Amino acid sequence: xxxxxxxxxxxxxxxxxxxxxxxxxxxxxxxxxxxxxxxxxxxxxxxxxxxxxxxxxxxxxxxxxxxxxxxxxxxxxxxxxxxxxxxxxxxxxxxxxxxxxxxxxxxxxxxxxxxxxxxxxxxxxxxxxxxxxxxxxxxxxxxxxxxxxxxxxxxxxxxxxxxxxxxxxxxxxxxxxxxxxxxxxxxxxxxxxxxxxxxxxxxxxxxxxxxxxxxxxxxxxxxxxxxxxxxxxxxxxxxxxxxxxxxxxxxxxxxxxxxxxxxxx
Numbered sequence: 001x002x003x004x005x006x007x008x009x010x011x012x013x014x015x016x017x018x019x020x021x022x023x024x025x026x027x028x029x030x031x032x033x034x035x036x037x038x039x040x041x042x043x044x045x046x047x048x049x050x051x052x053x054x055x056x057x058x059x060x061x062x063x064x065x066x067x068x069x070x071x072x073x074x075x076x077x078x079x080x081x082x083x084x085x086x087x088x089x090x091x092x093x094x095x096x097x098x099x100x101x102x103x104x105x106x107x108x109x110x111x112x113x114x115x116x117x118x119x120x121x122x123x124x125x126x127x128x129x130x131x132x133x134x135x136x137x138x139x140x141x142x143x144x145x146x147x148x149x150x151x152x153x154x155x156x157x158x159x160x161x162x163x164x165x166x167x168x169x170x171x172x173x174x175x176x177x178x179x180x181x182x183x184x185x186x187x188x189x190x191x192x193x194x195x196x197x198x199x200x201x202x203x204x205x206x207x208x209x210x211x212x213x214x215x216x217x218x219x220x221x222x223x224x225x226x227x228x229x230x231x232x233x234x235x236x237x238x239x240x241x242x243x244x245x246x247x248x249x250x251x252x253x254x255x256x257x258x259x260x261x262x263x264x265x
Contacts, residue, residue: 004106006098012157014106015097016114024120025113030061030168032116036123041171043078052078053122056140060115063147065169066162072148076141085138086145092132093142102146105154112160115143 004015024032030040037048038058044051059067059075076082093102102111118129118140129136150157 003110004101004104006101008104010104012105012107012154014102014104016102016106016110017096018110018114021113022117023109023113024116025064025109028061028165028168029057029064029112029116032120033058033061040169050123050125052080053119053137053140057116057119057123060112060119060144062169064112064160065165065167066160067169069148069151072144076144079137079140082135082137082141085135086141087138088134089129089132089138089142092134102142103149103153105150105157107157107159108147108150109159111143111146111150115140115147118143 002015002017002019005013006015030038033054034040036044036054036057037051038044038054038061040058040062044054044058048054055078056075059071059078063071063075094100118136122136122140126136128134129139132139
């Protein structure tokens with residue numbers, strides 16, 4: 001709907017012809033921005049289409065949730081500091097409304113919604129405003145300037161839903177999944193895998209460990225072994241190594257440059 005009164009000089013009577021325009025300020029803009037790839041506290045990856053506009057929408061959404069003027073400056077910078085385009089749109093506005101009409105002030109939701117609509121239009125590929133035939137980015141810039149100004153000149157117009165949306169402004173850090181470390185080599189014993197700081201599996205070469213064939217099986221070659229609290233087991237189904245055999249393997253492992261091995265429960 002239209003707001004304000006062009007004929008009035010009263011504070012807060014800045015006029016805008018908004019009839020028929022979607023009130024996107026009724027949606028948390030941060031959620032729309034995140035749908036396009038914005039990450040709270042981190043911005044937007046450069047490979048995402050129209051990343052500058054996505055970041056600007058995210059920063060505007062942060063402001064909607066209660067963030068300060070820095071978010072508006074971040075949004076302006078993300079658009080490439082479009083001061084000339086901003087001036088052209090203000091020039092269009094003084095002919096459509098009146099010179100400095102906007103500076104009388106209005107509810108903050110009015111320029112916030114207008115900036116949000118134009119940013120979504122930019123993200124979707126729009127470049128020229130249908131009414132002014134000027135760059136859309138200039139219209140976004142004008143509304144950002146209005147909000148920056150109103151913080152000082154018309155604070156009573158702050159109608160942001162901060163009480164209910166402030167939690168959405170908290171920085172969001174994506175979960176980092178640490179890859180499973182690659183097996184280490186440990187002298188002649190072979191590979192072992194650490195999980196959460198505990199030795200999970202150990203490959204050891206029976207021939208090397210025992211100076212020849214395995215003392216019990218008489219076989220040469222490699223055996224898949226696992227450390228347990230009771231000792232080292234062979235995964236070929238044989239019984240646990242006897243104490244003397246376990247001591248040999250343990251001594252060999254403990255002499256490694258990697259230090260003592262932790263046994264898994």
